[in-house]
Amino acid sequence: MTSRKAGRHFLQIPGPSAVPDRILRAISAQTIDHRGPDFAAVGKAALEGMKTIFKTDAGHVIIFPASGTGAWEAALINTLSEGDRVLMYETGHFSMLWMKMAKRLGLAPEFIEGDWRGGADPDAIAERLRADKGHEIKAVCVVHNETSTGSVSPIAEVRAAMDAVGHPALLMVDSISGLASVDFRFDEWGVDVCVSGSQKGLMLPPGISFNCVSDKAMEISRGGGMRRSYWDWQDMTGPNETGYFPYTPATNMLYGLNEAVAMLHEEGLENVFARHARHGAATRAAVRAWGLEVLCRQQGQESGVLTAVLMPEGHSADAFRATVLAHFDISLGNGLSKVADRVFRIGHLGDFNDAMLIGTLSGIEMGLSKAGIPHSTGGTAAAMKVLEENVPQHLAAE
Numbered sequence: 001m002t003s004r005k006a007g008r009h010f011l012q013i014p015g016p017s018a019v020p021d022r023i024l025r026a027i028s029a030q031t032i033d034h035r036g037p038d039f040a041a042v043g044k045a046a047l048e049g050m051k052t053i054f055k056t057d058a059g060h061v062i063i064f065p066a067s068g069t070g071a072w073e074a075a076l077i078n079t080l081s082e083g084d085r086v087l088m089y090e091t092g093h094f095s096m097l098w099m100k101m102a103k104r105l106g107l108a109p110e111f112i113e114g115d116w117r118g119g120a121d122p123d124a125i126a127e128r129l130r131a132d133k134g135h136e137i138k139a140v141c142v143v144h145n146e147t148s149t150g151s152v153s154p155i156a157e158v159r160a161a162m163d164a165v166g167h168p169a170l171l172m173v174d175s176i177s178g179l180a181s182v183d184f185r186f187d188e189w190g191v192d193v194c195v196s197g198s199q200k201g202l203m204l205p206p207g208i209s210f211n212c213v214s215d216k217a218m219e220i221s222r223g224g225g226m227r228r229s230y231w232d233w234q235d236m237t238g239p240n241e242t243g244y245f246p247y248t249p250a251t252n253m254l255y256g257l258n259e260a261v262a263m264l265h266e267e268g269l270e271n272v273f274a275r276h277a278r279h280g281a282a283t284r285a286a287v288r289a290w291g292l293e294v295l296c297r298q299q300g301q302e303s304g305v306l307t308a309v310l311m312p313e314g315h316s317a318d319a320f321r322a323t324v325l326a327h328f329d330i331s332l333g334n335g336l337s338k339v340a341d342r343v344f345r346i347g348h349l350g351d352f353n354d355a356m357l358i359g360t361l362s363g364i365e366m367g368l369s370k371a372g373i374p375h376s377t378g379g380t381a382a383a384m385k386v387l388e389e390n391v392p393q394h395l396a397a398e
Contacts, residue, residue, distance in 0.1 A: 010330040012360050014147050014306035015177055016199035016206055017350030019256075023203055026259035027252045034251055035244070043243030046254045049261035053179060053202075053269070054194060054212040056186040062211040062236050063257075065250040068176040068197035071209035072098055073105070074231035075172055075193045076139075078211075078221040082106035084138040087128055087169070089120035093148035093336035098141060098174060105226065110137070116338060118298025119146070119153030126161035129169065139170040139192075145178030148336045150308040150345065151296040152182055159190040170217055176200060176209075180264055181276045181305045181349050192217040198253065200305070201272075202260045203350045208253045263351075274392055276304030279348040279357050282386040283307040286361045286379035290368065295343055305349045306333065310342060312374050317344045324367035330360060354387050 011018045032038050050061045064070050080086065086109045088099045095114075102109040112124050120142045129137065140162060142153050159171055170192040175184050179194075180201030186194055194212040198204035213221075213233060221233050229235075235246045264272055280303060284294050287309050295308035311317045318341045321332045333345030346364065348357055361380045368375045 005329050007329065010328075010356075010360055010363065012347045013331050013333040014150075014200075014345050014347035014349065017201070017203055017347065017352075019205055020203055020263070020351040022263065023256045023259050027205075027256040029252065029255050031251050034249055039251070040243035042251070042254050042258065043240070043245065043249070045258045046261075047240055047243070049258060050210060050212075053261060053264065054186040054196075054210075055184065055188065056212055058215060059186050060213040060215075060218055060233070060237065062213060062233055062240075063245075063249070063254075064209050064211075064231070065207065065248070065253075066209045067206060068174075068195060068209050069097075069101070070231070071176075071195040071197065071211055072101055072174065074211050074228075074233070075195050076102060076105055076107065077226040077228045077231055078213075078233050079170055079172075079193065079217050079225055080107055080138055081224060081226060083108060085110060085136050086139045086141055087112070087125065087137045088141045089125065089143075089153070090114040090116075091118075091120055091143050091149065091151060091153060092116050092146040093338070094146060094174065094176075095141075095143045096337065098143070102141070109141075116149050116295070117151070118296060119151045119301040120158060122154060122157040122161035125158055126165050129162060129167040130165045132167065135168055137167070137169050139172050141172045142174070144173050144175040144184065145182050145303055145305050147177040147306065148308070148339070148345075149295050150303040150306045151298060152178065152301050152303050154301070155191065156185070156189045163190070170220075177305050177349070179210075180260075180269075180272065182303065183273045186212050186214075198257065201276075201349055202257065203263070204253060204256050204260055208250050208257065268394070271392065271394055273304070275352075276349060278304075278387065278390055278392070279352065279354075280304035280307060281390070282357060282383040283346055283348055283361065285386045286365075286383040289382035290365070290375040290377075290379040292375060295339070306345050306347045308333075308335075308339070308343045308345045311344070315371075315373055317341050320344060320367065320371045320373060323371040324363060327370055328363035328367060330363045330367075332364070357387075358384060
């Protein structure tokens with residue numbers, strides 16, 4: 001018989017993030033008729049609320065009962081045709097998965113290789129587009145916050161690079177783990193399609209995903225794209241105008257989504273972004289004080305969502321994660337594909353505060369000792385120093 005562990009489990013993977021009690025209570029409300037008059041207010045609030053999170057006035061928000069992978073597929077098949085060339089940048093595991101999906105759908109992706117140590121390079125994208133004199137490349141696909149590596153791509157700079165060479169390709173962005181944690185500006189950055197999901201910065205369980213769509217991309221989908229049914233944006237737009245959906249929506253998840261949007265605005269989106277950035281800086285300070293290496297080495301592109309940590313040569317990241325889970329009840333993210341068993345990932349996203357971060361880092365520091373990993377002590381103290389020296393303005397006066 002397994003003995004009970006006292007206290008609360010620390011879910012410190014980079015998503016799904018822990019769901020706040022307030023959102024759990026909202027989700028637990030009784031399901032209503034999704035064709036009835038009361039549902040319209042729920043649906044409209046969700047659709048309009050998400051426009052404020054994407055920071056768009058002109059964009060169309062589509063909500064699917066699906067994981068982020070479904071929203072990836074919807075983005076590709078609504079705007080592209082088989083054989084179309086697509087330019088993608090290798091930032092990590094999830095950029096590779098998106099590329100593999102594009103291949104399976106019959107597209108012709110071209111992959112700009114990266115080293116998994118930073119975000120997408122706008123200059124490399126511009127160079128490739130400049131050489132595409134016939135404008136055969138129909139879309140540029142970039143992961144905003146790469147969950148496997150802890151790096152952030154400069155989306156505004158990618159758009160500027162595309163504009164500088166006068167290329168008409170669509171800009172598609174995966175912000176599944178970035179949205180509501182790292183600053184994202186759909187309209188201002190000239191994004192054509194953004195893909196996101198519920199289980200990261202939005203603080204919800206997995207289960208719903210999003211496309212935010214520009215007028216340009218929506219117009220292409222009206223007469224083009226691939227054969228599709230479930231993922232068709234055009235089926236969504238009509239019912240959405242009155243708050244309804246063409247098929248059964250995830251009603252209780254929409255209750256939770258509306259609560260999540262309210263919570264984000266109560267804190268203030270800019271404050272949310274600053275909190276994540278501050279926790280990322282504190283975590284990186286801890287890692288470096290331990291004498292370990294942060295996987296993202298591109299200064300200014302480090303993520304506030306998670307920190308990926310390289311293990312010393314000869315030591316298993318998975319064995320270390322198992323030690324931390326067994327002794328301190330903390331779940332850490334594993335390394336994926338190219339960095340499997342070489343890194344562990346510390347999630348510091350969602351409904352998360354200073355005390356929770358210090359508890360997490362203390363458990364990791366104790367775990368390093370328990371697992372016999374070569375390191376220096378004092379990482380948690382270094383993180384505390386960063387937090388103490390960088391109190392947010394809106395909290396300093398309290």
